Amino acid sequence: MAKMISESFVYDLKEGCLCKILKYVKADSTLQFEIRKNYINIYYRGGSLIKIKEISENLYNAYFDKNYITSNDSEGVIIQCIEDIDSIEKTRKLIEFIPKIKQQMDFWMKLKKPDGGEREYKHIVAKENNSVNVGKYSDYFICDIEYTGHLNKEENYKFDMIGVKWPANSKSRENNDNLSLCIIGMKHNEYEDFNITNYSSKIYEFITCEEKLNRLKKEIKEIYNIKSQLGLIYPYNNVNIDFGSNIEILFIFANQNPKHSKLNKDIENFRKTTVYKNLSNIADIKLAKGSFMGYGLYDENLTKI
Known part of the structure; x- marks a missing residue:
């Protein structure tokens, strides 16, 4: 490649x-x-x-x-x-x-885009979790934003963020292989145009294609290595990472009312779908909760769907 x-x-x-x-x-x-x-x-x-x-x-x-x-x-x-x-x-x-x-x-x-637009907040998530101050303690690093390609002959895909889970505890940080690939979906403020089941269906179709998944992993490993050489991502000097078999699907619903009836109903209905059943058999599906009003991603602040 x-x-x-x-x-x-x-x-x-x-x-x-x-x-x-x-x-x-x-x-x-x-x-x-x-x-x-x-x-x-x-x-x-x-x-x-x-x-x-x-x-x-x-x-x-x-x-x-x-x-x-x-x-x-x-x-x-x-x-x-x-x-x-x-x-x-x-x-x-x-x-x-x-x-x-x-x-x-x-x-x-x-x-x-007087409200800044969703893409601005994706970059805030990446910046905070990759920065030296937060990155030392974050369990996730963002390698790419709006990763795109061909899902099939009729349809393209665009994943909001692609990350790497590398837990911040000292024992895990000594190990730079067997890390988890993380595919992240994010909605900021406006939720109505997002369908969690459809988004998850595309993820399932993607990660069950061995060729697409292997290509993604190779690209993310290379991006991580380059960014580490450039001092842009932990450990801020040259490192090569590798992935294990575990995959995480993480959803970030930023600046949403926790009583948002449609969001809560959609998540509840999503749990009942075949898409959820199939995807949860091969990946951990999680929701991010606020990190004291910031965008740092910590494993203890994630809940399984």
């Missing part, structure tokens, strides 16, 4: 021509770093701030999503593509654009 990003790309992020952008992301708590196929995405408030793609060895193009541009003032518009980044000096120029791009995205968010 082809690598997510090349070794030279990783080197340039660590200590080559892109090292300043990595340092900037680490210093800015509003930004989230994700690894995609042959490129990286830096997110702000759930939206793509900058995409950096490897054109050839040690040469990169950076892209900004022009759909976020709301200004008619051409002087206020960031150019769509910054080409031929091959030095720290050019990376510094790219970094100079970031405050302006963030401002444009803020304007867009205010017009289109």
Whole structure:
């Protein structure tokens, strides 16, 4: 299987021509770093701030999503593509654009998603559980957000988050293999358009396909290794992980009224379905409870459905 990003790309992020952008992301708590196929995405408030793609060895193009541009003032518009980044000096120029791009995205968010939008909160979950302060004690790490692909010939899938369960107790942290793959579904505030049974049915179809499941595990192991090398995920230095056979399905219903009649009824009905019966035979299905008003994921605050 082809690598997510090349070794030279990783080197340039660590200590080559892109090292300043990595340092900037680490210093800015509003930004989230994700690894995609042959490129990286830096997110702000759930939206793509900058995409950096490897054109050839040690040469990169950076892209900004022009759909976020709301200004008619051409002087206020960031150019769509910054080409031929091959030095720290050019990376510094790219970094100079970031405050302006963030401002444009803020304007867009205010017009289109005044509540921030669900994707923003997915990135908060990832940022909190992967950060040095929380990550030391969290039992879960978020490796990818909005993992997508083909479920079958007629349908695609999109999983909100893919994580790794690595319990925080000292004995478990000594063991970096036999970890649990975690597929996470999240709904923030608005619940009505979410169907837990349908979502779980897609998960079941996915994880019972050995080819798809093995590919996901390989990709997540590689992403975890790269992020650990870059100091973005525990233990914040180079580590290789491996998975055991256990899989967890975790649902996060954030900022929901605990007396939400439809949510509670849907969970109750879900327990009675064939989908639940089949899925629970091969995976642990859990609900996340609040971590003293934060988004840290701790095993003792999860309940089985």
